[in-house]
Amino acid sequence: MSNLVRSELLKIRTTSTWWWLAIGAFLSIAMAFPLNAWLFNTAVEGNAEDVGLTGDAASAPAQAANLYTSGQYLGLMFVMLIGILMVTNEFFHQTATTTFLATPRRTAVIVSKLIAASLLGFVFWLVTTVIDLGAGAIFLTLNDHGTLLGEWEVQRALLLNLMAYAIWTVLGVGIGTLITNQLGAVITASVLYLIGTQVVSVLFFMLSSWLDSLAVLKWQVLWPAVASQVMITPGENEMLPAWWVGVLVLIGYALVSGIIGVLLTRRRDIS
Amino acid sequence: MSDGQSRPTNDAQIVVSGLSKQYRNVLAVNNLSFTVEPGRVTGFLGPNGAGKTTTLRMLLNLVTPTAGTATIGGRRYPELAEPLRHxxxxxxxxxxxxxxxxxxxxxxxxxxxGLPRQRADEALALVGLTPAAKRKFKGYSLGMKQRLGIAAAMLGDPRVLILDEPANGLDPEGIRWMRGFLKGLAAEGRTVLVSSHLLSEMQLLADDVVIIAAGQLVRQGPVDQVIGSMAQGVRVRVRTPQAEALTSALAGGPARVQTDEHGALLIAGVDAPTVGRAALGAGVELHELTTERPDLERVFLELTAGKAGIR
Structure with a gap:
């Protein structure tokens, strides 16, 4: 198995895709950090309501957590795309043949892709978090708030963010095995991630006003991108489920897509 | 390349037995059985769509058979402990x-x-690609791509080589290189199974042939035997300005005379000296007297006639 994981990591290292996606992840930090810094200032100056922040979410630790995970929204999409490409590349470049000749045990191949994907998710998390920690600590210290890194809420956000990176990469591998067409998989997943979330929230908002129930909004957590937001959002209210619900939903998706991926790949004719 | 170990020869024997593959609308391979022996180059021949590629992919566990088995050294591909070494x-x-x-x-x-890292360099050197080692695949010519494919196949120094249309896109020099390479591997005692529809090339390369059409076995055996088994064996080709005189001189004997589209006589049933003597006896002037042996191409076309249609 370690041979296979090594081979999968080598596959990633020996092409330039990860490099482009890493640049994308870096740019998304560059865009998100100033916005989150502005949100932090707005919230701690007592104008949280102006930007739609209430309760716990407006507290300094919650906003620090948000700042320290800047770039997560697009970063997660990029690691998901890496996961997808890990599978679809094999079909696009017809290397599935060589891969399954070297290892006819297909379950082992997919499992090693899942392991390699989560390792890669870890690396992306590590690098983005180091950048966020550096920039965030400087920003907060300069504004006389201290680093706020001692706050459990901040630490928890960082750790859950790690989990999000690993799970989204794994989810990407699962999507890749479901949709082996490279372009199809990349476009479907990106559109669902970027636009699907807004569509889902609009639908739930309509449903909620129709049923005259705010609690309905909680169920948005079933949508993976929402689940991953919930996971790193502190606090809980009648519209927002607890963070661990997001964790469970995401793990559920990762498990289901991984299992379906293994089953499909075992049966598929490579021709 | 040989690892010096002596393994039983059947360790490298390929046995295809009752193999079938039903795709949605097409029975691509239909109850196919044949064996491939070590130490020989076996040509796997068939018209386009005969099921060659599907058969090879079933042998390698890339495609799941609907029925039957395909084994290498008695084991299915996924049962091999280290498939690439085998x-x-x-x-x-x-x-x-x-x-x-x-x-x-x-x-x-x-x-x-799980092969040692230097095997990659060795395999690349083996096919003469070392100068292009650090070039990206998209910059490779078709011939270089074929060589890289062979290098990948040789990574584990395997006992059995399976190649699907390896001569496609190769220039004459490349084809000659490939021929020498594969013959060399067979001479080392390895099993070499090569699919192709380049029949003249196969006649130079293969020791044995397996001919399939429409998913079924048509003929299997050593090349000479398969060619010799054809009803229309050796013919004598004669060009003469006095065709009628020669035909009547041969009449009454075992000779069967036909005329080809260029007016030459194709005489079956007798050998060239007999025709020559008959011509001399009748005072017939000859411009050409040639013995024509059937080649693999003719045999193949006759054996697969009517079975090559699109299914």
Whole structure:
């Protein structure tokens, strides 16, 4: 198995895709950090309501957590795309043949892709978090708030963010095995991630006003991108489920897509 | 390349038995059985769509058979402990990531198969690609891609080589190189199974042939035997301005005379000296007297006639 994981990591290292996606992840930090810094200032100056922040979410630790995970929204999409490409590349470049000749045990191949994907998710998390920690600590210290890194809420956000990176990469591998067409998989997943979330929230908002129930909004957590937001959002209210619900939903998706991926790949004719 | 170990020869024997593959609308392979022996080059021949590629892919566990088995040394491909040390396969010329260098392509495979890292360099040298090691695959010519495919197949120094249309896209020099390479491997006692529809090339390369059409076995055996088994054996080709005189001189004997589209006589049933004597006796002037042996192409076309249609 370690041979296979090594081979999968080598596959990633020996092409330039990860490099482009890493640049994308870096740019998304560059865009998100100033916005989150502005949100932090707005919230701690007592104008949280102006930007739609209430309760716990407006507290300094919650906003620090948000700042320290800047770039997560697009970063997660990029690691998901890496996961997808890990599978679809094999079909696009017809290397599935060589891969399954070297290892006819297909379950082992997919499992090693899942392991390699989560390792890669870890690396992306590590690098983005180091950048966020550096920039965030400087920003907060300069504004006389201290680093706020001692706050459990901040630490928890960082750790859950790690989990999000690993799970989204794994989810990407699962999507890749479901949709082996490279372009199809990349476009479907990106559109669902970027636009699907807004569509889902609009639908739930309509449903909620129709049923005259705010609690309905909680169920948005079933949508993976929402689940991953919930996971790193502190606090809980009648519209927002607890963070661990997001964790469970995401793990559920990762498990289901991984299992379906293994089953499909075992049966598929490579021709 | 030989590892010096003496293993039983049947360790490298390929046995296909009752193999069938039903796709949605097409029975691509229909109850196919044949064997491939070590130490020989076996040509796997058939018209387009005969089921050659599907058969090879079933042998390698890439496609699941609907019925039957295909084994290498008595075991199915996924049952081989270290498949790449046992079997090397070249299936498509274009099966590498376009943005990856040739050497890295081989390293990825070596890593997955648990082979030592330097095997990648050795295999690349074996096919003469070392100068292009660090070039990306998309910059490779078709011939270089074929060579890289062979290098990948040779990574584990396997006892059995399986190649699907390896001569496709090769220039004459490349084809000659491939012929020498595969013959050399067979001479070392390895099993070499090569699918192709380049029949003249196969006649130069193969010791045995397996001919299939419409998913079924048509003929299997040593090339000479398969060619010799044809009803229409040796013919004598004669060009003469006095065709009628020669025909009547041969009449009454075992000779069967036909005329081809250029007016030459094709005489079956007698050998060239007999025809020559008859001509001399009748005072017939000859411009050409040639013995024509059937070649693999003629045999193949006759054996697969009417079975090559689109299914």
């Amino acid at each position: 079997v090397g396969a070249v299936l498509e010329a274009s099966s590498a990531h376009k943005g990856r260098t040739g050497i890295n392509h081989l390293r990825v495979i070596s890593a997955a198969a």
